[in-house]
Ligand SMILES: [Zn+2]
């Protein structure tokens with residue numbers, strides 16, 4: 001008999017690997033603090049030695065966004081040198097290194113989420129699409145899968161641990177978009193693998209991924225414009241600021257990055273006319289430094305050498321993990337509209 005989906009409590013409780021995190025800052029002596037600083041410096045310095053790509057991104061965003069933020073601020077009095085702005089810039093500078101690790105993780109996620117299987121299945125249908133319609137249909141598919149992946153990353157606790165780093169910032173501006181765990185970039189992997197398997201060109205799919213990532217950086221800007229006339233058509237800073245809001249009504253809303261329609265269709269659209277987002281951040285405590293943040297989602301996963309030492313046990317653990325994640329995906333898809341995470 002088909003097992004009934006229960007909406008309370010969250011089936012996520014069954015999932016392994018989601019360790020309880022300490023709610024309070026780790027107490028470190030000066031040696032501990034020095035080690036954390038040196039490691040951060042080594043990552044940023046090494047990445048800069050390897051490539052100036054991250055520095056270029058910081059420069060371009062600073063030039064384009066900061067003057068507009070100064071002239072038309074959303075949160076007046078929020079300075080460019082607001083708390084933890086250096087942390088966000090460090091993420092950008094370290095990106096040539098972090099993106100390398102992220103790419104490996106993205107291939108892993110792309111392969112093992114099996115989004116390419118339905119992609120292969122619709123390949124004959126895609127072959128019938130006239131080439132002029134390919135970009136539009138490809139875009140809609142890419143954006144819809146992106147919506148669902150983003151929603152899973154919020155609503156499945158194991159995935160949330162990775163995405164929480166991006167949401168840990170309490171100030172949104174030109175630099176906030178840089179803060180993300182390198183494995184958070186895996187968000188675009190299922191859509192990417194699906195489209196390639198379905199027969200869309202790598203160039204077109206890569207372009208969608210780039211648009212999503214670049215637009216994503218701009219959506220965090222501390223700019224006043226509501227752009228209400230754009231709300232029915234495209235994601236705006238207002239929409240993404242609500243996505244980052246820690247107000248109860250705004251939690252689990254506005255997952256769309258490029259267009260807002262998936263949120264409207266699947267019941268997660270939140271754009272109140274009478275108020276504006278004021279408070280951002282997450283409930284859990286996340287250490288305000290890169291090293292602890294890179295470790296944050298990995299705590300509780302155990303020693304990776306376990307796979308080598310006990311390969312058969314590891315396969316069993318892997319299957320159980322997979323089954324639990326699938327159950328949670330089903331829960332996320334079927335949960336009532338407007339539902340909020342239980343406390
Ligand atoms: Zn998010």
Ligand SMILES: [Zn+2]
Pocket residue numbers: 166177220240244
């Ligand atoms: Zn964001």
